[in-house]
Amino acid sequence: MSEVYAARRTRLRDQYGAAGSAAALVCGPANVRYLAGGAPPGASLLLGPEGDVLLYPPVPEDGGPGSRVDEGLRTIVCERSSDTALCAARLLAESGTGAGAAGPLAVEEDHLTVARHRALAAAAPGVALTDLGRAVEQLRVVKDEEEISRLRIAAEIADQALGELLESILVGRTERHLALELERRLVDHGADGPAFRTSVATGPHSGRAAHRPTDRRVEEGDFLTVRLGAEYRGYRCGVARTFVIGTAPADWQIELYELVFAAQRAGREALAPGVGCRDVDRTVRQRLTAAGHAEALDPVTGRGVGLEFAEEPQLAPGSMGKLDACVPVTVGPGVHLPGRGGVRIDDTLVVRPEADGGPELLTITTKELLAL
Amino acid sequence: MSEVYAARRTRLRDQYGAAGSAAALVCGPANVRYLAGGAPPGASLLLGPEGDVLLYPPVPEDGGPGSRVDEGLRTIVCERSSDTALCAARLLAESGTGAGAAGPLAVEEDHLTVARHRALAAAAPGVALTDLGRAVEQLRVVKDEEEISRLRIAAEIADQALGELLESILVGRTERHLALELERRLVDHGADGPAFRTSVATGPHSGRAAHRPTDRRVEEGDFLTVRLGAEYRGYRCGVARTFVIGTAPADWQIELYELVFAAQRAGREALAPGVGCRDVDRTVRQRLTAAGHAEALDPVTGRGVGLEFAEEPQLAPGSMGKLDACVPVTVGPGVHLPGRGGVRIDDTLVVRPEADGGPELLTITTKELLAL
Numbered sequence: 148m149s150e151v152y153a154a155r156r157t158r159l160r161d162q163y164g165a166a167g168s169a170a171a172l173v174c175g176p177a178n179v180r181y182l183a184g185g186a187p188p189g190a191s192l193l194l195g196p197e198g199d200v201l202l203y204p205p206v207p208e209d210g211g212p213g214s215r216v217d218e219g220l221r222t223i224v225c226e227r228s229s230d231t232a233l234c235a236a237r238l239l240a241e242s243g244t245g246a247g248a249a250g251p252l253a254v255e256e257d258h259l260t261v262a263r264h265r266a267l268a269a270a271a272p273g274v275a276l277t278d279l280g281r282a283v284e285q286l287r288v289v290k291d292e293e294e295i296s297r298l299r300i301a302a303e304i305a306d307q308a309l310g311e312l313l314e315s316i317l318v319g320r321t322e323r324h325l326a327l328e329l330e331r332r333l334v335d336h337g338a339d340g341p342a343f344r345t346s347v348a349t350g351p352h353s354g355r356a357a358h359r360p361t362d363r364r365v366e367e368g369d370f371l372t373v374r375l376g377a378e379y380r381g382y383r384c385g386v387a388r389t390f391v392i393g394t395a396p397a398d399w400q401i402e403l404y405e406l407v408f409a410a411q412r413a414g415r416e417a418l419a420p421g422v423g424c425r426d427v428d429r430t431v432r433q434r435l436t437a438a439g440h441a442e443a444l445d446p447v448t449g450r451g452v453g454l455e456f457a458e459e460p461q462l463a464p465g466s467m468g469k470l471d472a473c474v475p476v477t478v479g480p481g482v483h484l485p486g487r488g489g490v491r492i493d494d495t496l497v498v499r500p501e502a503d504g505g506p507e508l509l510t511i512t513t514k515e516l517l518a519l
Numbered sequence: 520m521s522e523v524y525a526a527r528r529t530r531l532r533d534q535y536g537a538a539g540s541a542a543a544l545v546c547g548p549a550n551v552r553y554l555a556g557g558a559p560p561g562a563s564l565l566l567g568p569e570g571d572v573l574l575y576p577p578v579p580e581d582g583g584p585g586s587r588v589d590e591g592l593r594t595i596v597c598e599r600s601s602d603t604a605l606c607a608a609r610l611l612a613e614s615g616t617g618a619g620a621a622g623p624l625a626v627e628e629d630h631l632t633v634a635r636h637r638a639l640a641a642a643a644p645g646v647a648l649t650d651l652g653r654a655v656e657q658l659r660v661v662k663d664e665e666e667i668s669r670l671r672i673a674a675e676i677a678d679q680a681l682g683e684l685l686e687s688i689l690v691g692r693t694e695r696h697l698a699l700e701l702e703r704r705l706v707d708h709g710a711d712g713p714a715f716r717t718s719v720a721t722g723p724h725s726g727r728a729a730h731r732p733t734d735r736r737v738e739e740g741d742f743l744t745v746r747l748g749a750e751y752r753g754y755r756c757g758v759a760r761t762f763v764i765g766t767a768p769a770d771w772q773i774e775l776y777e778l779v780f781a782a783q784r785a786g787r788e789a790l791a792p793g794v795g796c797r798d799v800d801r802t803v804r805q806r807l808t809a810a811g812h813a814e815a816l817d818p819v820t821g822r823g824v825g826l827e828f829a830e831e832p833q834l835a836p837g838s839m840g841k842l843d844a845c846v847p848v849t850v851g852p853g854v855h856l857p858g859r860g861g862v863r864i865d866d867t868l869v870v871r872p873e874a875d876g877g878p879e880l881l882t883i884t885t886k887e888l889l890a891l
Contacts, residue, residue: 187729205818208729229818256633261650264633278633327703334699357559357580446577446601 148184151293152217155286156182160194162282169250170195170239171279172267174232175258177454178283184217185381191231197242202231232263233270240271253279281459288451288459289473294382295497298452298475301342301384302495302509304377308332309386309512317519318367318392322347322360325373333377342376342383343456353389354481354489356445367393370400370488371519372481376456383456386510387479387493390517399487404516407482407490410434411514414448414462414478418498418506424466431480432464440482443489449478452495474498475509520556523665524589527658528554532566534654541622542567542611543651544639546604547630549826550655556589557753563603569614574603604635605642612643623647627655653831660823660831661845666754667869670824670847673714673756674867674881676749680704681758681884689891690739690764694719694732697745705749714748714755715828725761726853726861728817739765742772742860743891744853748828755828758882759851759865762889771859776888779854779862782806783886786820786834786850790870790878796838803852804836812854815861821850824867846870847881 159182163171173179173192179201183192189204201216203224216222225234232254239252254267256278268276290298308329317325326345333341348358353370365371369392376385389407391400414431428448435444449462452475460468462476470476479493492514497507531554535543545551545564551573555564561576573588575596588594597606604626611624626639628650640648662670680701689697698717705713720730725742737743741764748757761779763772786803800820807816821834824847832840834848842848851865864886869879 206728208731226818256637259633261628261631261633261636265628323706327706331699331703334695356578359580446598 148215148293149217149219151291152182152184153219156194156199158286159282163194163253163279166253166277167250168253168277168279171253172232172235172239173255173279173283175255175283177287177458178255178258180381180454181283181287183220185215189229189231191235193235193238195239195242200235200238202234202238204229204231230263230266232259233266236267236271236274240274251275251277253277253282255279255283257281284459287453289471290453290475290497291473294453295473295475297380297382298384298495298497299509301338301377301379301382302386302511304333304336304338304379305342305375305384305386306510306512307336308377309373309375309388312373313390313517313519317365317371319364321362321364322349322352322358323362325365326360326375329373329375333375336377338377338379339381340378342378342385345376346372346374346387348372348374348488349392351486351488354483354491356481356483356491365392368397369393370490372489372491374491374493381454383452383454384475384495384509385452385456385477385479385493386495386512387481387491388512388514389490389492390519392519394518396516396518401516403482403484404490406435406438406440407480407492408514408516410480411478411492411494414480415494415496415506415508418470418476418478418496420470420472420498420500422470424460424462424468424470425464427470427478428462428464428466431462431478435480435482443482443484445481448480449476449493451476470498472498472500472503520587520665521589521591523663524554524556525591528566528571530658531654535566535625535651538625538649539622540625540649540651543625544604544607545627545651545655547627547655549659549830550627550630552753552826553655553659555592557587561601561603563607565607565610567611567614572607572610574606574610576601576603602635602638604631605638608639608643608646612646623649625649625651625654627651629653629656656831659825661843662825662847662869663845666825667845667847669752669754670756670867670869671881673710673749673751673754674758674883676705676708676710676751677714677747677756677758678882678884679708680749681745681747681760684745685762685889685891689737689743691736693734693736694721694724694730695734697737698732701745701747705747708749710749710751711753712750714750714757717748718744718746718759720744720746720860721764723858723860726855726863728853728855728863737764740769741765742862744861744863746863746865753826754824755826756824756847756867756881757828757849757851757865758867758884759853759863760884760886761862761864762891764891766890768888768890773888775854775856776862778807778810778812779852779864780886780888782852783850783864783866786852787866787868787878787880790842790848790850790868792842792844792870792872794842796832796834796840796842797836799842799850800834800836800838803834803850807852807854815854815856817853820852821848823848842870844870844872844875
């Protein structure tokens with residue numbers, strides 16, 4: 148893996164070099180992991196004319212899966228401050244031949260607070276600070292096959308955990324306990340942990356985008372929406388499904404389910420290299436709006452996944468970019484009717500050209516309306 | 520509770536008003552919860568001349584325990600942006616009689632990134648931005664009795680979960696599974712969730728400050744360090760204990776345990792209103808340094824707890840402040856010997872004057888060296 152990280156850093160160096168910077172300081176946690184391997188929270192990465200340095204906080208978190216750091220990197224534990232970016236700025240300022248002389252230091256203004264940025268400037272008074280922008284986020288959009296294979300395993304784990312839940316008795320159990328059980332199963336199947344807080348939404352809560360589990364118990368006739376994801380070696384993947392509890396779904400449940408299912412399928416089928424992100428969103432949104440659910444829709448239909456559960460691109464009305472091959476995204480519309488509940492169906496797929504068989508579905512749990 | 524939140528906002532208003540600001544924008548998540556109740560992630564609070572407004576992101580997380588928002592507050596869901604601080608700035612700029620005319624807007628430069636701060640300034644061109652600093656963090660240091668009572672319950676929950684674990688068979692189980700079981704027990708006993716990632720460290724991992732559980736199994740003769748905490752109605756409390764596995768601890772284990780225990784006790788006994796934070800730290804550190812463990816020590820001996828697990832004050836060599844009554848802090852030294860393991864003992868206590876009985880211990884699990 149060491150060459151992979153080194154190659155990523157070289158691509159970034161080419162970019163900020165072309166923009167006139169002599170060095171770059173990366174402190175966005177997922178960005179640091181992308182360029183340096185599984186660094187602990189709080190680490191910063193300094194790419195400079197005198198070589199690359201990974202800076203650790205005084206008491207770095209240790210152990211755990213997926214936490215292998217690029218062995219080719221020089222590492223330093225910061226003793227004087229828990230702010231590793233500040234240590235990096237001092238290091239640069241103290242090295243006589245550093246970026247101060249050679250040119251400006253590009254920093255991530257999207258990740259540094261105003262207060263930290265000011266402290267950096269004060270710690271390295273001879274160094275001009277410029278904005279690295281979202282350069283690392285942009286590098287992260289298209290995945291290599293190793294990254295996709297980790298996402299594939301993360302999806303398998305989430306599917307397994309969900310499949311086991313469906314075989315157990317659900318009526319009478321609370322949302323919170325079901326969510327906890329799912330998280331335990333994720334780890335049992337080899338996940339580093341959940342990719343995000345598992346959401347279990349019953350009855351009137353079902354279909355919501357970000358429901359936090361409560362003590363409500365599953366009842367006969369409920370819609371049950373489960374949204375979970377696994378992290379595997381740092382990569383995060385998610386799935387959401389909606390089921391009905393009991394034998395015979397009501398007519399409104401069947402109708403709403405079929406509508407959301409058709410919209411989600413249209414979104415999945417629209418995924419292809421060169422397609423605009425907002426066009427995928429529109430494909431999904433149009434169907435739901437036409438059925439009178441404009442009010443109930445989320446602002447975003449899907450998102451990129453990788454080292455973070457929600458990263459670029461975004462499938463939303465205002466998104467400007469186009470999809471590329473090897474970009475993994477979620478497609479997950481939902482409709483929630485206040486007081487009644489609703490449906491949410493979410494998959495993770497990898498954009499692939501038609502010659503390669505079209506979009507690759509990672510989360511393969513059935514999307515038939517199951518009565519449990 | 521509504522009056523409590525209103526009173527806190529009034530205290531803040533007095534402060535920024537005295538500093539010449541007409542309005543304040545609070546976006547630090549725990550700060551928003553302190554002033555507005557259990558607001559969802561991503562919410563911002565605008566305190567202005569035209570009244571206080573809580574701004575929600577387009578799809579706020581819903582449900583869950585402890586998420587009651589002050590009913591006396593006006594709330595707005597931001598439709599145009601997921602950045603609620605940006606919405607607040609627009610709101611202020613668009614209200615003709617707003618702070619733009621009345622005076623500057625104080626923002627939290629410690630929580631806003633450089634990029635967000637720039638976007639705020641652009642969204643409200645007529646409004647001067649000043650720094651609110653850590654004013655809300657300072658208000659949060661001294662707790663009221665309701666806050667302390669939530670911390671007390673959080674501590675009871677953590678003690679219960681830990682106590683049950685000690686009664687189960689440990690040998691042969693992995694760190695990850697023990698950690699997951701503890702987190703399930705926390706929720707079973709009424710926690711909103713774990714206060715932080717539960718750490719279970721066996722054998723050579725034991726005693727570390729931030730060990731992330733691995734697949735290592737508990738073995739006879741191991742030291743076992745468990746560090747866990749509960750969140751109860753938004754308040755977070757923690758405890759760490761070290762045990763020995765098997766019947767007879769080795770001499771080095773007994774010796775190291777007694778040393779860390781004595782240092783931790785000295786730290787607990789030093790807690791009193793008016794005592795310097797760094798003096799408590801020195802009391803603990805001196806004992807461990809005198810025994811030759813200077814190298815192995817963490818930079819911080821203890822921390823304030825409340826809405827965040829680590830908040831102000833900090834018990835560390837460089838800390839400038841003094842303790843007050845009704846300030847809850849952790850006292851948790853540890854020593855880790857590379858390759859062998861170590862000991863960590865951590866409690867949460869509330870600083871109380873001697874007349875009230877001295878420091879109140881919230882985490883009451885025994886600190887005798889138990890052989891399990």
